[in-house]
Amino acid sequence: MLEIRNLTVKIADEDKQILNGLNLTVNAGEVAAIMGPNGSGKSTLSYVIAGKEDYEVLDGEILLNGENLLEMEADARAAAGIFLAFQYPLEIPGVATMTFLKAAMNAQRKARGEAELLTPDFIKQVNAAADKLGINRDMLRRPLNVGFSGGEKKRMEILQMALLAPSMCILDETDSGLDIDALRIVADGVNALRAQNRGFLVITHYQRLLDHIVPDTVHVMSKGRIVRSGGKELALELEKNGYAAYSEAA
């Protein structure tokens, strides 16, 4: 489903290369986890997949179901099925959360040639999804992410993911900032979305998230490349031994 080949990326206005010939495949129905030391390029990878502009792709390609994502703007990638749950969700003062959710859902429907949602249906969907994630209605009435706690922001990301029903979900440290109960609630939310035709790329530092969202594959990222891949037991091994073994490998 998602195929990344030889991805080589630098910061647009600096001479700093961050991804160095990265290869990764995530199949439909698969949950792939990426672990790796701070600064190894995990968030950069997620941004480049989602279409952030601050980077320059020097080489390689990213295909989603055979379509070249690198030629699309971020909104087209979203319409094609990419969703990134941000490590640090942005606060957008003055933009009401409900207005934003509706605009996002309708923009994607429009891109797919579907009719706009009727307001009552929209509200019903949002309320149902919010209830499942323990997001209270007051939060939905506030400007997007403004003044939300770290954990609330992460829940809001998963709410958006549930509403937009993307085919390729990228979760960048969604577990950080969540309390123990919230971690379970969010993991349940993610698990509920697991499906034959949907892939997940879960970036995390900790096994505890993978206890809840059990991955099919685990990849180790170091210095801008995938340096080792394995099954879910690889995460346990990393938790025990750390990344020392990989620092020379890159």
Next chain:
Amino acid sequence: MALITPLKTAAEQQLVEQFASIKAELPGAGAMRKLREEAFAGFETKGLPHRRLESWRYTDLRNLVREAMPLARRPARPQAVTDRLALQTIAGTRYVTIDGIFSPGDSDLAGIPPGVSVRGLAEAMTEAPDAIAAAFALPEVARDDSALMLNTAFAQDGIVVEIAPGTEVAQPIVLLSLGSGASEAAIVSRSLVKIGAGAKVTIVELHEGVGAAPVQLNHATAFIIGDGAEVEHVRMVTRQRAETVQVQSLLADLGAHVSFDSVAVAVNCGVLRQQSFLRYGGEHSRAALRGINLLRKQEHSDVTLVMDHAAAHGESRELFKTIVEGEGTGVFQGKVIVRQHSQKVDGSMKSHALLLNDGATMFNKPELEIFADDVVCGHGATVAQIDGDQLFYLMARGLPRPQAEALVLAAFVGEVSDMVSDEGVREIVSREIDCWLGQRDGAPKPGAA
């Protein structure tokens, strides 16, 4: 001793000739005539404001007004005026000037609320020239301004609103001034709004151009606000021809314990200078001047404020939001003066601008002149581009770039428009903003969101 600057430009010479030939016809004898003569004599020593004056540094009127257009006459009413009057519906009672001249036939004279009086300025000048001349007095900080001198010298008409003490006016009083644009003309008008102690009112000024011909417009609205009154003021300058050059002056004299909230909106404003002179004459008064400027092409909006704290315990809040695209120019010059005996003044002045492309310009110049020692005054000014991270976040959720930009821009200025407390007026302001955002290149058509 005043320095005599000889009048240099053709326009200045033309103004001299115009005043000589028309002064006998201008309304108001006695004290009013004398005031006009003095004001024009003052103008003759100064000429049109120009960029070497600190307060007019960014709007060189001498250069912008090459020819003085003839003073407007009561226009044969063009169809465009009739059409616009029919369309401009806003809840409240409406009083109309056309090319600066009061139009009783278009005004809601039958609906004047109890405790309120409304009449034309020319009529009031004729009936009571001394009283009007007194009400024309300029605050100290505005006395040097030669655009205001011209306004005093030439003001043909306008609207006089008086609110009796203690009156609570439920619906907004709307002063609609339409420029007919029937021919090139100078429109010089003034409105006087006298608000009695303890009264409560919303005054809305709409300045719109409807015709094809550019004009030179010099309007002033002067508020005299009694103790304890609560006043909301909204001024919108819209639909102006690109070549129209306009000076809008707001003069306000606040008593004690007054609350004055003003929002000034400029959209499709041509070349506009908006200058406000507020004087805190009594203690414990608060005023907030806020504004939105949406500029494109070669549009120019210069917001110049002088907040004169002549009394203690005053509070001033200024917040201006400007969006500039194309080759537009925004200016914010704010000055807070705190006089020596005006202790416990609390002032905060902010100007924030977003520039949407390379050719867009913003000048910010906040100033504090503080002579008292126990005051809290601060200012902040920013000039930035749309936040790329915010845009990416919205686009990553599927919003096309123009729609994502429109959301961010609407939110940016929404902070100010949300402060308009009258719901009907707020809606009109929002509609004007949405309309401007909708005219950006590639902007989503209404209903797309």
